[in-house]
Amino acid sequence: MSKTNPPNRPHSSQVVDGMERAPSRAMLYAVGFQEADFAKPQIGIASTWSMVTPCNMHINQLADDAARGVDGHGGKAVVFGTITISDGISMGTEGMKYSLVSREVIADSIETVVGCQGFDGLVAIGGCDKNMPGCMIGIA
Numbered sequence: 001m002s003k004t005n006p007p008n009r010p011h012s013s014q015v016v017d018g019m020e021r022a023p024s025r026a027m028l029y030a031v032g033f034q035e036a037d038f039a040k041p042q043i044g045i046a047s048t049w050s051m052v053t054p055c056n057m058h059i060n061q062l063a064d065d066a067a068r069g070v071d072g073h074g075g076k077a078v079v080f081g082t083i084t085i086s087d088g089i090s091m092g093t094e095g096m097k098y099s100l101v102s103r104e105v106i107a108d109s110i111e112t113v114v115g116c117q118g119f120d121g122l123v124a125i126g127g128c129d130k131n132m133p134g135c136m137i138g139i140a
Contacts, residue, residue, distance in 0.1 A: 052089075
C-alpha cells in the first residue's frame, strides 16, 4: 500500500494505507471489506432511514441502490445511518421543539462520520423537510 495520497482516494488512503493502518483494515474486513476494496475510493452513504416517519420508510432502499451504484462503478460504498424526527407527528407537543434542532444533529452526525472515516465522497439521502436540509448542511 502506498504512502502517497492517490488522487481518487485522498482521504481513505490516510486511513487504510500502510503497515501502521493494519488495525484499521482489520476493522473494515470485519464489516465486509475485501482486500481489493482498499484500493477503491470509499464513498459514504448517509441514510436517514427510520420507522419514525413515513417520509423515510423507503430510504433504506435508496441507500442500497446508491451503494450498488457506487460498488458497480469502481468505488466502495459504506452505508451509515443518522437520526430523523417527524414534526408532523409531534406537532402541538413539547416534541415540536426538537424539529429545527434535528437539522443540526443530522448535519453534525454526517460530518462526524465522514471526518472520522476518511471517506473520499458522500451521498446523503433525506426524505423530508427536516432531514434534507440537515443532509445538505452536513455535506457543506
